[in-house]
Amino acid sequence: MxxxxxxxxxxxxxxxxxxxxxxxxxxxxxxxxxxxxxxxxxxxxxxxxxxxxxxxxxxxxxxxxxxxxxxxxxxxxxxMPEPGHRLDVPASRSGARLVRSYNAMLGRLESERSTSNANALAAQEAERHRIAQELHDEIGQNLTVVLLGLKQLESRIPDDLTDELSLIRESARTGLDDVRRVARRLRPGVLEDLGLHSALAALCTDLTTVGPLQVRRIFGRGLPQLNHQTELVIYRIAQEALTNVARHAQANNVTLSLTKIGDNAVLEVTDDGRGGAEIVPGSGIGGMRERALLIGADLMITSAPRQGTEIRLTVPLASATTPDPALSIQTDDVSAAAAGHQEDS
Known part of the structure; x- marks a missing residue:
């Protein structure tokens, strides 16, 4: 034609x-x-x-x-058009060709952006995994050796230096705990070992240690087993949302819930903080939206001054319960590349 x-x-x-x-x-x-x-x-x-x-x-x-x-x-x-946004095709032939070409261009851009985001996020996860591994294997082991050495010295030093040695040991132990906590945040081993609910519960527990926050968690019944990529996206968005609460919200109470509503898995993080002001570029909102797009989920953020903030992630279960081979291959390839880079260095 x-x-x-x-x-x-x-x-x-x-x-x-x-x-x-x-x-x-x-x-x-x-x-x-x-x-x-x-x-x-x-x-x-x-x-x-x-x-x-x-x-x-x-x-x-x-x-x-x-x-x-x-x-x-x-x-x-x-x-930045929303996924699936298309123009209606007019009746005239020339106009129809133009609009179809424009819609095809949007489709290509969405596909390329999705692939690019998937590669970027996979590379980010691989780098986090590598850094966490180095923290655990190198810095963590070195601090463990220091603690053991200080323990051996405890019986060989004068009594007047015992208190100072105890302070040094406590500082080293605190540093070791900090390294382990950072490593856990970089690589959610609990997510791989115990599942999404346990990983989200651990996030809530960690949040209570950084300030006087009352954290409530709700896990609904009937949620099917999600694929690894979906679980990782939900975990990272919950992690970023809770981090924003701790850093910016000035809240007293926060609620994290993961429930099944209809044919969707819904993650909600709400707080009673100041609201409004924390929704700014650089607060991780852009990364949360990109992660949501990666699994075809919808991210809504509601925030008004002095009325708190609500972050709601709606994940279609139809795509969340089936593996994504292409994405898994990309993640494995990037992880292998990162491992190779680690060996070279």
């Missing part, structure tokens, strides 16, 4: 040619003539003829060019 169809340029030229040809034929074969000194009746006929030609020309051009204006307005208005 597209190979033999006229371009928009030739359609405009032919439209103008047809209009002026019709006007010329009307003047040539009609009984109306134009005198040297134009009469009023002749002027009226000429004006009506020119008006009709202009109207017909405008109508024909509008039918061909209106989709162009529509696409231009859409491109000006949209900076």
């Amino acid at each position: 597209g190979r033999h169809q006229l371009s928009l340029y030739w359609k405009v030229c032919l439209t103008n040619g047809v209009v002026f040809l019709l006007g010329s034929l009307a003047l040539a074969f009609s009984p109306m003539r134009v005198s040297e000194q134009v009469l009023l009746s002749e002027a009226v006929v000429l004006a009506v003829g020119l008006g009709a030609m202009f109207a017909l020309n405008a109508l024909l051009l509008r039918l061909s060019l209106a989709p162009v204006d529509k696409v231009i307005r859409q491109m000006d208005a949209i900076r």
Whole structure:
């Protein structure tokens, strides 16, 4: 169809040619003539003829060019279209081709963005895994050796230095605990070993140690087993949301819930903090949205000044309970690359 169809340029030229040809034929074969000194009746006929030609020309051009204006307005208005957002295909052939091409372009951009996000997030997880492993195997083991050495020295030093040695041991033990906590946050081993509910419960427990926060967690029944990628996205979004509560919300109470509503798994993190002010660029909101898009989930953030914040992630169970082979391959490839880089270094 597209190979033999006229371009928009030739359609405009032919439209103008047809209009002026019709006007010329009307003047040539009609009984109306134009005198040297134009009469009023002749002027009226000429004006009506020119008006009709202009109207017909405008109508024909509008039918061909209106989709162009529509696409231009859409491109000006949209900076990052939502997934699945498409223009309606008009009736005219040229307009239909243009709109279909534009919709196809949006589809390619969404696919490329999804692949790029998947690669970036997979690389991020692989790097977190590598750093956590180094913290555990190197810094953690070194601090353990220091603690053992200090314990051996405890019986060999004068009594007046015992208190100082105890302080040093306590500092080393605190440092070891901090390293382990950071490693757990970088690589959620509890998620792999005990499952999503236990991992979310551990996040809530960690949050209570950073301030006077009352944390309530709710886990609904009937939630099916989710694939690993979905669990990881839910965990990371919950982690980021709770981190924002601890850093920015100035809240006294926070609730984390994971329930099954209809055909969706719904994660909600709500607090009674100041609201509004924490929803700013750089607070992790962009990363949360990208992760949600990665699994086809919907992320809604409701925040008003002095009314707290609610973060709601809705995950369709149809895609959350089936593995994503392509994404798993990408994650494994990036993890292997990161491991290879670690060996080289």
